[in-house]
Amino acid sequence: MAQLQKSIDKRTALLKATxxxxxxxxxxxxxxxxxxxxxxxxxxxxxxFFESKQDLVNQLYLDVKGSFAQAAFSQYESDDEVKKSFExxxxxxxxxxxxxxxxxxxxxxxxxxxxxxxxxxxxxxxxLTSLFDLWSKGxxxxxxxxxxxxxxxxxxxxxxxxxxxxxxxxxxPLGENVINEAFQVAWDSIRV
Amino acid sequence: MAQLQKSIDKRTALLKATxxxxxxxxxxxxxxxxxxxxxxxxxxxxxxFFESKQDLVNQLYLDVKGSFAQAAFSQYESDDEVKKSFExxxxxxxxxxxxxxxxxxxxxxxxxxxxxxxxxxxxxxxxLTSLFDLWSKGxxxxxxxxxxxxxxxxxxxxxxxxxxxxxxxxxxPLGENVINEAFQVAWDSIRV
Amino acid sequence: MAQLQKSIDKRTALLKATxxxxxxxxxxxxxxxxxxxxxxxxxxxxxxFFESKQDLVNQLYLDVKGSFAQAAFSQYESDDEVKKSFExxxxxxxxxxxxxxxxxxxxxxxxxxxxxxxxxxxxxxxxLTSLFDLWSKGxxxxxxxxxxxxxxxxxxxxxxxxxxxxxxxxxxPLGENVINEAFQVAWDSIRV
Amino acid sequence: MAQLQKSIDKRTALLKATxxxxxxxxxxxxxxxxxxxxxxxxxxxxxxFFESKQDLVNQLYLDVKGSFAQAAFSQYESDDEVKKSFExxxxxxxxxxxxxxxxxxxxxxxxxxxxxxxxxxxxxxxxLTSLFDLWSKGxxxxxxxxxxxxxxxxxxxxxxxxxxxxxxxxxxPLGENVINEAFQVAWDSIRV
DNA sequence: CATGAATGAGATTTCATTCAT
DNA sequence: AATGAATGAAATCTCATTCAT
Numbered sequence: 001m002a003q004l005q006k007s008i009d010k011r012t013a014l015l016k017a018t019x020x021x022x023x024x025x026x027x028x029x030x031x032x033x034x035x036x037x038x039x040x041x042x043x044x045x046x047x048x049f050f051e052s053k054q055d056l057v058n059q060l061y062l063d064v065k066g067s068f069a070q071a072a073f074s075q076y077e078s079d080d081e082v083k084k085s086f087e088x089x090x091x092x093x094x095x096x097x098x099x100x101x102x103x104x105x106x107x108x109x110x111x112x113x114x115x116x117x118x119x120x121x122x123x124x125x126x127x128l129t130s131l132f133d134l135w136s137k138g139x140x141x142x143x144x145x146x147x148x149x150x151x152x153x154x155x156x157x158x159x160x161x162x163x164x165x166x167x168x169x170x171x172x173p174l175g176e177n178v179i180n181e182a183f184q185v186a187w188d189s190i191r192v
Numbered sequence: 193m194a195q196l197q198k199s200i201d202k203r204t205a206l207l208k209a210t211x212x213x214x215x216x217x218x219x220x221x222x223x224x225x226x227x228x229x230x231x232x233x234x235x236x237x238x239x240x241f242f243e244s245k246q247d248l249v250n251q252l253y254l255d256v257k258g259s260f261a262q263a264a265f266s267q268y269e270s271d272d273e274v275k276k277s278f279e280x281x282x283x284x285x286x287x288x289x290x291x292x293x294x295x296x297x298x299x300x301x302x303x304x305x306x307x308x309x310x311x312x313x314x315x316x317x318x319x320l321t322s323l324f325d326l327w328s329k330g331x332x333x334x335x336x337x338x339x340x341x342x343x344x345x346x347x348x349x350x351x352x353x354x355x356x357x358x359x360x361x362x363x364x365p366l367g368e369n370v371i372n373e374a375f376q377v378a379w380d381s382i383r384v
Numbered sequence: 385m386a387q388l389q390k391s392i393d394k395r396t397a398l399l400k401a402t403x404x405x406x407x408x409x410x411x412x413x414x415x416x417x418x419x420x421x422x423x424x425x426x427x428x429x430x431x432x433f434f435e436s437k438q439d440l441v442n443q444l445y446l447d448v449k450g451s452f453a454q455a456a457f458s459q460y461e462s463d464d465e466v467k468k469s470f471e472x473x474x475x476x477x478x479x480x481x482x483x484x485x486x487x488x489x490x491x492x493x494x495x496x497x498x499x500x501x502x503x504x505x506x507x508x509x510x511x512l513t514s515l516f517d518l519w520s521k522g523x524x525x526x527x528x529x530x531x532x533x534x535x536x537x538x539x540x541x542x543x544x545x546x547x548x549x550x551x552x553x554x555x556x557p558l559g560e561n562v563i564n565e566a567f568q569v570a571w572d573s574i575r576v
Numbered sequence: 577m578a579q580l581q582k583s584i585d586k587r588t589a590l591l592k593a594t595x596x597x598x599x600x601x602x603x604x605x606x607x608x609x610x611x612x613x614x615x616x617x618x619x620x621x622x623x624x625f626f627e628s629k630q631d632l633v634n635q636l637y638l639d640v641k642g643s644f645a646q647a648a649f650s651q652y653e654s655d656d657e658v659k660k661s662f663e664x665x666x667x668x669x670x671x672x673x674x675x676x677x678x679x680x681x682x683x684x685x686x687x688x689x690x691x692x693x694x695x696x697x698x699x700x701x702x703x704l705t706s707l708f709d710l711w712s713k714g715x716x717x718x719x720x721x722x723x724x725x726x727x728x729x730x731x732x733x734x735x736x737x738x739x740x741x742x743x744x745x746x747x748x749p750l751g752e753n754v755i756n757e758a759f760q761v762a763w764d765s766i767r768v
Numbered sequence: 769c770a771t772g773a774a775t776g777a778g779a780t781t782t783c784a785t786t787c788a789t
Numbered sequence: 790a791a792t793g794a795a796t797g798a799a800a801t802c803t804c805a806t807t808c809a810t
Contacts, residue, residue, distance in 0.1 A: 003790085024287045026306045027333040028220040032784055042792040044786075053784065105304075112300040112357055147373050154351040162346040165304055172342045178268045181339050185347045189381030195773080195810085224801060234775045236803075245801070385787085387794080410690045412604040416780060425794040428782075437780065492688040496681075496741055498602045531757050534748040538735040539761045546730040549688055556726040565723050569731045573765030608805055618771040618809075625771085629805065 011049045013039040017062050023105050027057065027115050058120040061110055064103045069127035071096035076130060082138040083187070089131060090094040090186060093157070094179050097164050105168060108161040128153075135190075144190055203241045205231040207252050215297050219249065219307050250312040253302055256295045261319035263288040268322060274330040275379070281323060282378060285349070286371050289356050297360060300353035323349075327382075336382055348378040391486070395433045397423040399444050407489050411441065411499050440455060443495055448487045453511035455480035460514060466522040469539035470472040474570060477541070478563050481548050489552060512537075519574075528574050540570040587625045589615040591636050599681050603691050634696040635684055640679045645671040645703035651705060658714040659763070665707060666762060669733070670755050673740050681744060684737035704729070711766075717749065720766050732762040 016043035017038035021030035032053060036043040050056040072093045076085060116124075133154050140145030144152070163182060166172035170184050174182075209230035213222035224245060228235040242248040264285045268277060289296035303309050308316075327344050330336030336344070355374060358364035366374075401422035405414035413480070416437055420427040456477045460469060460522075481488035494500050500508075519536050522528030547566060550556035561569040584722030593614035597606035608629060612619040626632040648669045652661060673680035686692050692700075711728050720728070740757060742748035 007193070007790090012800085029306075031782075033782085041311065044792055044794095047785075048790070071784085109302040111304060112297070112353060113305065114216065114221075114308070118361070145373075145377065147377070148364055148370070150358050150373055151355070151370070151377060154354040154358075154374075155347060155381060158354045159346040159350055161304060162350045163343070166342050166346075167309070172340055178340070178343070181337075182343055182346075185339070185343060185381050188383075189347060189377050192382075199773085223799080235801085236775055236777095237773085239802070240773070284793085391794085408690065413690075415778080417778080422802095427780085428796055429794085431781070432794070449621070489688070496687060496737060498600070498605075502745070514686065522713070527768040529757075529761065531761070532748055532754070534742050535739070535754070535758055535761060538738040538742075538758075539731060539765060542735055542738045543730040545688060546734045547727070550726050551729075556724055562724070562727070565721075566727055566730075569721065569723070569727060569765050572767075573731060573761050575764075583769090607803075610802085619805085620771055620773095621769090623806075624769075 007049075010045070011039060013114045014041070014046060014049060014056070018056055018060050019102055019106055020063070022057070022060075022109065023102050025162065026109075027113075055119065057115060058117055060106070060121060061116050061120055062107055065127055066087070066122040067100070067103060068096055068107065073130050074142055082134060082141060082143050083191075085134055086138070086184065086187070088158070089134070090183055091179070093099075094160060094174075094182070097160060098174060098179075101164070101168065104161075104164045106163060111158075111161060124151070131157075143192060145192055155189040199241075202231070202233060203236070206233070206238060206248070207255055207305070210252050211247055211256070211294055211298055213253075213360075214301065215294055218301070221303075228322060246309065249307060250309055252298070253312055254316060255306050256298055257316040257319055258286070259292070259295065260288055260299060265322050274326060274333060274335050277326050277373065278330070278379070280336075281326070282348070282375055283371070286352060286366075286374070289352060290351075290359075290366060293356070293360065296353075296356045300356060303353060320345075335384060337384055344382045347381040351378070391433075394423065394425060394429070397427070397520065398430060398433060398440070399447055402440055402444050403486055403490055404443070406444075406493065409484055409491070411497075415562060422553070430576070440449065441499060442501055444490070444507060445500050445504055448509040449511055450478070451484070451487065451513070452480055457544070458513050466518060466525060466527050467519055467575075473518070474540070474567055475563070478558075481544060482551075482558060483565075485548070485552065488545075488548045489522055492548060494543060495542075515541075522533065526574060529576055536574045539573040543570070585623075586615065586617060586621065590617070590622060590625060590632070591639055592699050594632055594636050595640070595678055597681055598633070598636075598685065599678050602685075603689075614660055630693065634693055635692060636682070637692050637696055638699060640682055641675070641703055643650060643679065644669070644672055644683065647659075649706050657746060658710060658717060661710055661768075662714070662763070663759065666732070666759055667755070670736060670750075670758070673736060674743075674755075676746065677740070680737075680740045687734075687737060696728040698715060727742070728766045731765040735762070 014035060017035045018030055021034055021038070032043050032046055032084045035045055035056075042111045053131065067138060072089050075092055077088075078085075080088065110121075131153075135144055135149050139146050159182075163172070163174060163178075167174045172178070208226060209227045210222055213226055213230070224235050224238055227248075228238055231238075239249065242251060264281050267280045267284055269280075270277075271281065302313075323345075324341050327336055327341050331338050352373075355364070355366060355370075359366045364370070398419060400413055401419045405418055405422070416427050416430055420430055423430075430440065436444060456473050459472045459476055462469075464472065491555070494528075501507075515537075516533050519528055519533050523530050543566075546556060547562075551558045556562070590611060593611045594606055596614070597610055608619050608622055611632075613621055620719075622632065626635060648665050651664045651668055654661075656664065707729075708725045711720055711725050715722050735758075739748070739750060739754075743750045746753070
């Protein structure tokens with residue numbers, strides 16, 4: 001048990017170290033040696049948990065995407081009406097991103113990079129099933145535009161990455177009011 | 193004269209080689225040796241045109257961003273009404289991205305990566321001045337939401353990167369009708 | 385334990401390889417690749433022991449200077465009278481240089497080159513403290529000229545480098561009698 | 577004529593550029609490109625005057641050594657008595673080194689380096705013929721120790737390099753009194 | 769005579785990964 | 790299970806030299 005816990009801790013430390021390094025200088029600056037040093041293990045130890053650097057990054061992606069999804073849908077109740085549900089999810093996503101800037105920044109960086117395997121990326125998409133279902137329902141009810149969910153995603157969710165980026169670069173700090181404005185824009189874009 | 197042309201050609205070939213390599217495997221896989229080989233020059237020759245790898249990538253970014261901006265605003269006429277103008281620009285941007293997939297994909301990849309110098313990134317922003325002016329005008333006329341231009345950008349322009357990505361991965365091919373739908377969504381998001 | 389010994393052996397082999405290469409063609413001809421090959425390790429292995437080529441050369445300098453100093457002062461006894469002491473040290477120095485030609489030649493080469501960090505050079509000077517003390521004593525006793533120790537060094541010790549050089553180039557082989565003559569000259573230069 | 581002069585000027589500029597670069601960072605930092613830039617010519621032009629980098633350095637050595645010798649013996653009159661002559665030469669040498677620090681420093685650096693061809697080094701020795709003759713005469717007169725001129729050189733002339741070095745590194749600034757002290761030491765070392 | 773452009777070879781250094789212990 | 794040592798391969802960049810003009 002204690003042994004298992006130590007193992008988990010090490011894995012976590014390695015993921016965390018990778019996250020921080022990738023955020024600060026891109027994947028190229030996250031060398032296995034640096035990751036190992038920050039996580040306080042030997043480079044060789046990494047390979048007990050991950051098959052390769054690619055695997056390490058992939059697993060990190062899934063890990064972070066999982067946390068993100070969990071946060072996003074934690075308040076979600078299927079009884080709520082569509083707009084309310086969407087708002088809950090959207091706001092929860094924004095909150096997660098503001099509270100976990102490293103994770104958020106990492107996910108943004110993954111979006112358009114060959115950093116992550118296509119396969120793993122697909123895997124990550126599954127976390128959004130609930131959202132897609134919600135949109136389906138909204139479309140049936142005539143509340144949401146009857147267009148590809150990818151479009152809905154592109155215009156209502158994806159922009160958050162850009163906002164986070166601005167916030168990080170201090171170009172447009174995200175206070176509560178900006179968040180609310182942004183939600184309004186998101187909703188206007190997809191509602192009928 | 194012929195000499196100058198040869199120089200320009202070589203520079204262009206180098207930029208093109210870099211573009212293609214970065215697109216296919218990220219900045220890390222675009223080694224100077226590979227770039228040189230594809231451009232049919234010696235590695236040393238690269239340094240006649242670019243100070244360093246970082247400089248090469250920065251210049252490529254500005255180059256591509258410049259082409260993009262030029263295409264975006266080529267039809268732009270300040271006499272048009274705001275919505276018409278915005279539509280022209282938006283459609284021109286989409287067209288550019290569809291016709292120059294490599295360039296588009298590269299710009300997306302640059303968005304959230306430490307690949308590009310902050311300074312160079314700022315430089316790249318200048319190309320969008322006209323768009324920001326247009327929004328200003330729209331806000332004054334009460335046609336466009338009175339919010340930060342960054343938000344307007346995030347929800348009406350930035351999503352294109354995601355769409356391009358989908359198209360590239362064959363997840364949502366962009367035909368004319370999808371483009372039109374997407375424009376409608378973009379406009380709904382920022383209009384009052 | 386065996387591991388530690390192997391480490392030490394490798395470091396030594398690297399230093400030795402560097403010594404030999406620098407002697408034969410100057411610092412520029414002692415490439416890391418050549419050093420590695422001669423020491424029978426991979427180039428990457430060098431960096432387990434030395435931070436950089438500069439560090440490698442600096443450490444070699446200190447190493448050799450240390451050996452030299454140890455040899456020089458091994459017979460030194462503070463009870464001896466000044467001239468006797470000086471003679472012991474001088475002769476020991478000459479003997480070291482004759483028995484360790486590579487080391488001697490390397491030290492000469494370091495003398496007036498930007499090869500070695502100023503800081504490291506200062507560090508190397510410390511090895512001569514005993515000699516400076518001896519001169520101090522001699523000056524107080526009125527036996528040695530009351531001038532800067534740097535001058536004393538320049539005229540009584542530094543010339544050995546030139547002699548070594550001659551010997552190496554077979555221009556003036558150093559037999560015992562020449563050594564004795566030379567010592568006489570050295571002593572005449574600094575004695576009152 | 578004007579053409580010839582321009583040629584000579586270029587050669588001089590190249591030598592000067594090399595001198596300065598070698599002094600500041602050793603031979604390795606004097607790249608042909610840098611030399612060319614400082615001398616305001618194209619890299620290719622260097623090869624109109626010098627066969628190779630080695631040749632450039634060799635010629636510089638002979639050039640500087642020549643200037644040094646000329647200065648050293650400019651006051652020399654064969655009628656003077658030996659000590660007077662030696663003093664004149666020694667002081668003239670010191671003066672040259674103080675007034676032409678770059679040249680002096682360069683010569684020091686050449687002393688124990690494989691920087692200069694053995695052949696060229698031999699060539700440089702010829703400049704000292706007069707001095708060797710003077711010593712011959714002194715030995716015959718019983719004024720100077722009857723030992724190899726190499727030894728005489730090592731202890732009375734060679735130390736100047738060390739002094740210059742100290743001066744450059746501000747460890748022992750050479751004023752007139754230090755120079756006079758030093759001459760006394762030099763003379764004591766070789767006189768009977 | 770003079771050059772700017774071009775380069776192959778090679779410099780230093782880093783990296784992902786392995787393996788004996 | 791865990792590691793520190795070791796490395797081959799490759800990365801970025803520099804250099805002495807050449808050659809068409």
